[in-house]
Amino acid sequence: MNWKQVKSLLLLLLSAVNILLFAFVYNYYRTGNYTDEDTARRTVDILRKSDIAVSEELLTARNDSVDILHADYDREDYLCYAAALLLGKEAEGIYLLPDGIRAETAEGKVLSLGYDFSLRYVAPDADAGRPEAARQSAKAPAQDEICEAERSALEVLLSLPEGALQNAPCTHADGYTFITVEQTEGGIPLYGMQCCFGFSGDTLVYAEGKYCFGVPSQKTSEPLLNRINILFSEKERGKTGHITDIALCYTLYEDAQNGSLLYVPAYALTYADGETVAVSAISGKAY
């Protein structure tokens, strides 16, 4: 065998090894970052045996990659800050409740804030129950009733960039405008953080729901569990039912020792009976 033949043989061998390695690498990263149809089908079959029904389409998706966010947080400081923001001034009286605080001003404004970021506020006008009653009967605005002024006022109140609430649902009743905000961070919804704000002109008269006024300042990267892992953790918990939606979201955790609020990636699972469960994409535990 002369050198020319050796070269040709080497070329063939190297080509084969390269093709093989390329296939390995491609397959490795493809399966690592993406759930293929075959894996999804097998997962669906396994889950069905445990009475969990889910469609393959919900599983055949690219794996998400989201950071854990950290915001400075101290319960008392946060509640005082949120109260001052919503009341427009420092509260004159703050009363500790078992699950939060009640903040009052000299003008009679009363705001309840919970440790779970729930808030409830009704303006102290003569008809204290009016905005609340109006909200019950609120309807989508007519074509000529736009709520740009209210949206702008709310964007300022919540320190959101201009136009951030452009698509927020808006309703009208009894002279009030109600805007419902589904809070997101970096485009990812914050699980359970939904709040309805009522305006009379550009004055806040009503608020009810949950809203987080924290601002993440740091982030850390962690590998996330994929949707299959999440469903298997549901199976281990003994959950049964038909899952109609799986969506990435953030769940909020309080780290009192380090004075921080953690935005932990999770998956919100919606069952056919309307139940929604958030499962941590880090630990697989239910929120």
Place this chain on the structure above:
Amino acid sequence: MEKIMHRACERVKTILITLLTVSMLVLAVIYIGGARFSGESTAIKTASLPEGAVALGEDAPTKLPIYQKDLLPVSFAGIRYGGKGGGAYGTEQAAAALFDFAAEPIHLCLAQGASLTAVSAADYAAAAESNFICLNFLTSLPYQMLYALTGELGAAAGSDTAISADRVLLSFTANGKATLYLSDGTSFYAADGDITVKPSELAAMANDSRLSGFTVSENGIALSSATPYAPKISLELPSLDAAQYAEVLTLLGYKSETGISAASAADDGFTGTAVAPHGTVHVGNRELHYTAARDSGIAISGFLDTAKSELDIDMYDILGASISLAEQLRAIAPEALGGEGKLFLGGFYREEDTFTVLLGLHTNGMEISGSTYPYFAKIKVQNGMFVSLQFRFAKLTKNSYTSALFPSLWQYNYAANSAAVRTLRLYYRADELPAKNLDAVWYFTGDVTSEEVAE
């Protein structure tokens, strides 16, 4: 022409072979690297959320239990299992890992139901011949305190004898059954709580590549000729300012409108004195101290997590309240009260109805101590009241870790060989304050030289 074509063809082949070889290597590295990364990422999943983080709205534990406050640092930790093992100084992560592993068995061996018996030095030395984990602490503490600082509080084992230890040795049989040996260098005790640990975990700990060779002396001192890392530190002497003084007074129960309060901000620092019916507090340039009026004091119940009657207060409440007081004072004046230093329990003793809690300051398992700074705080409690408080000022700053390799192997050898060593550990000697670029030094006591410092 044909020759030229042939030559060109051969050249192309050579280039292709080179390219394919490089590409093969790159693909192999990508594949192997990717697989390894994936393996590691799975392992860290469980450790991603900080301990104590709770879902929003749940009752967050704002205070850590005492045993999670790192009040029991080790100066040296070592393991020997199945012929393998090694040790690490308290400055190193491996020592913390060994302590974390050993804490639960130690706690269980000292819990109610365990039996504490006196043994001989020979028994202790024999235990150090087989499979064991040994820990040397910064100071000698009653076994009840070792119990409290290693796990969830219940009731400690009962003993007719006052037993203190600054070194412990967990001896393991082949199937993992643990016996705890305690000693202060002169007395030896064994505690058997019928505890078993997994031999596989011991084997894994013993295989830690970060550990260095060591031996255990007859009286339980770990001796290692490895060179410890000990960065230089600086100790400044800041005092409180007027705002901090006011906060301290509020914390100690002084109402602003009562008592005689005198404060002055002189060039050499702020000083102040406040007198109230329950006692006198004085803030000087070097320390803060409080002395209770006769039959009075500051109720420790105000520093406990749960309300308790004065009659029900036990030694653990006294410890918890003292730690809580120290932490709250440090939160008010972090610079004056320790800076980057960490607290540790330096002593706990009782004389008649008065309990004394000594708190020390350390960094990386090395105590800061000397003639001008013997301890960080001395707290006396009587009948459920703080009757005397003394907190010394010092701001510890760790210098850069550059050139932190501790250059004193000969000093160690001198200390370890000059006499039958009873105590041997690194510490920062604070004979003068302020002090800059302070090096760690060896502290040892032995049979011949009662107390000597090698520098």
